[in-house]
Amino acid sequence: MGIDQRRCRWWNAVVLIGMVSVTVTVTSSDSHEKQEQEVSRIAFGSCSNQNAPQPIWDAVVDFRPQIFIWLGDNIYGDFKRPFKIFGRERTVGPWKNVPRFVPSSEQEMKARYEKAKSSPGYVRLHQNAKVIGTWDDHDYGLNDAGKEFPGKITNQKLLLDFLDEPQDSPRRKQAGVYASYTYGPVGRDIKIVLLDTRYHRDPVGSDGTILGNSQWLWLEKELKGPATALTIIGSSIQVISNLSATIHPLFAMESWGRFPKERDRIFKLIADSKRAGVFFISGDVHFGEITRYDCAVGYPLYDVTSSGVTQSVEEVVPPFLRSFVRFVSLLTPSTMRVKGQHCRYKSCIYGRPNFGTIEIDWDSHPVTLKLKVRDKESITVTGVDVSLTELQLSNSESFDRVKAGHDNQKHCTLEVSLPWFVRYRLAILFCCTLIVFLVAFLVLVYTCFRLFRLEGCKRKHD
Numbered sequence: 508m509g510i511d512q513r514r515c516r517w518w519n520a521v522v523l524i525g526m527v528s529v530t531v532t533v534t535s536s537d538s539h540e541k542q543e544q545e546v547s548r549i550a551f552g553s554c555s556n557q558n559a560p561q562p563i564w565d566a567v568v569d570f571r572p573q574i575f576i577w578l579g580d581n582i583y584g585d586f587k588r589p590f591k592i593f594g595r596e597r598t599v600g601p602w603k604n605v606p607r608f609v610p611s612s613e614q615e616m617k618a619r620y621e622k623a624k625s626s627p628g629y630v631r632l633h634q635n636a637k638v639i640g641t642w643d644d645h646d647y648g649l650n651d652a653g654k655e656f657p658g659k660i661t662n663q664k665l666l667l668d669f670l671d672e673p674q675d676s677p678r679r680k681q682a683g684v685y686a687s688y689t690y691g692p693v694g695r696d697i698k699i700v701l702l703d704t705r706y707h708r709d710p711v712g713s714d715g716t717i718l719g720n721s722q723w724l725w726l727e728k729e730l731k732g733p734a735t736a737l738t739i740i741g742s743s744i745q746v747i748s749n750l751s752a753t754i755h756p757l758f759a760m761e762s763w764g765r766f767p768k769e770r771d772r773i774f775k776l777i778a779d780s781k782r783a784g785v786f787f788i789s790g791d792v793h794f795g796e797i798t799r800y801d802c803a804v805g806y807p808l809y810d811v812t813s814s815g816v817t818q819s820v821e822e823v824v825p826p827f828l829r830s831f832v833r834f835v836s837l838l839t840p841s842t843m844r845v846k847g848q849h850c851r852y853k854s855c856i857y858g859r860p861n862f863g864t865i866e867i868d869w870d871s872h873p874v875t876l877k878l879k880v881r882d883k884e885s886i887t888v889t890g891v892d893v894s895l896t897e898l899q900l901s902n903s904e905s906f907d908r909v910k911a912g913h914d915n916q917k918h919c920t921l922e923v924s925l926p927w928f929v930r931y932r933l934a935i936l937f938c939c940t941l942i943v944f945l946v947a948f949l950v951l952v953y954t955c956f957r958l959f960r961l962e963g964c965k966r967k968h969d
């Protein structure tokens with residue numbers, strides 16, 4: 508063995524040690540993980556009540572996801588309601604968000620997480636797929652709660668236990684559960700950014716912050732960091748759709764649309780970061796839907812919403828009312844909804860249990876993505892095929908494709924800019940129906956009254 512060879516070996520060892528320590532630093536610096544295996548199948552879901560049957564897991568397992576993403580309401584920790592109004596999850600009036608709906612102890616919340624974890628699909632999934640996630644209000648601990656919720660520190664620990672987060676993970680030391688992950692080899696890499704829309708959130712209607720300062724700084728670093736082929740941003744609440752604008756004043760939903768300044772800020776951040784290949788996934792609303800906004804960054808921004816694993820708008824009404832719910836969905840105006848070829852219903856909204864999937868064909872030219880929402884038989888209920896070239900900055904090709912007839916609408920009009928009779932057509936219809944019923948009732952009462960008096964008069968005469 509010559510001296511040169513020995514020196515060469517010694518040099519190799521130094522390089523190797525160097526590489527190992529660099530890798531270790533990468534994996535252990537902030538909430539960031541790196542894995543080299545190519546990822547082409549991702550599934551996600553939200554709104555999963557641990558007390559309800561969960562047949563959808565068979566379909567999720569059969570999809571063979573490499574990664575499964577929980578988008579919140581992974582369990583219902585605040586599920587103790589005195590009575591039904593519009594289904595089990597709505598609490599109204601004086602009962603809204605009062606402390607009695609919060610688990611009285613850490614043990615109770617923990618028991619609910621444990622129960623969810625022992626569901627058979629969940630366990631099988633755990634063995635085959637990497638499971639990551641964030642939270643929404645019901646697993647945060649209180650319906651529609653934000654930064655004011657006092658149980659958040661305890662519940663952060665419980666959520667991270669549920670997600671099998673390592674004990675020494677930096678995610679256990681920060682305020683909030685936001686995290687980012689990067690998978691796949693360079694050129695075929697996917698960054699998954701999971702936001703925390705609860706821990707720092709100001710009250711709805713305040714037009715304050717959703718993410719809070721520390722999370723914004725972190726997000727900026729994440730998005731302005733090294734480019735990846737794809738970047739998936741997971742938000743528990745919808746980012747693109749602003750359903751509140753069209754169902755107001757009948758209902759109100761939580762969404763980024765209710766915080767217009769924060770919404771503009773995230774769009775601006777994506778645009779400024781010059782990051783291509785970004786899209787959103789979300790949950791929360793109890794139905795599945797795909798939306799896109801074409802005028803935020805230089806390319807269409809998609810938001811694939813899947814909600815929920817057990818909770819859904821059609822399941823809370825008796826079966827004979829389900830077609831009525833579908834009819835109402837059809838009437839709900841939306842300027843952002845993608846009406847692709849794969850919709851189960853004309854509205855392109857799906858109100859039964861569902862999960863979301865992302866399939867990436869890295870070998871096709873150009874690389875293609877299939878974004879879908881699937882039912883419990885794994886059949887697509889709404890979906891869209893996107894080529895990665897469409898998600899590049901200042902690319903007019905995507906808009907030309909829109910014009911070419913795939914979806915012959917450019918999704919740029921905000922819901923609030925719709926003419927009032929379109930925007931409020933649900934409320935108008937509701938009021939008209941109410942008036943018709945009221946008038947019919949009054950006519951009926953009046954007729955009865957007249958008949959009664961006539962009868963009375965006749966009898967007096969006799």
Ligand SMILES: *[C@@H]1O[C@H](CO)[C@@H](O)[C@H](O)[C@H]1NC(C)=O
Nearest residue numbers: 749751752764765767921923
């Ligand atoms: C969403 O709708 C709400 C309620 O109508 C409105 O206050 C808000 O400004 C809208 N947001 C956007 C981004 O249009």
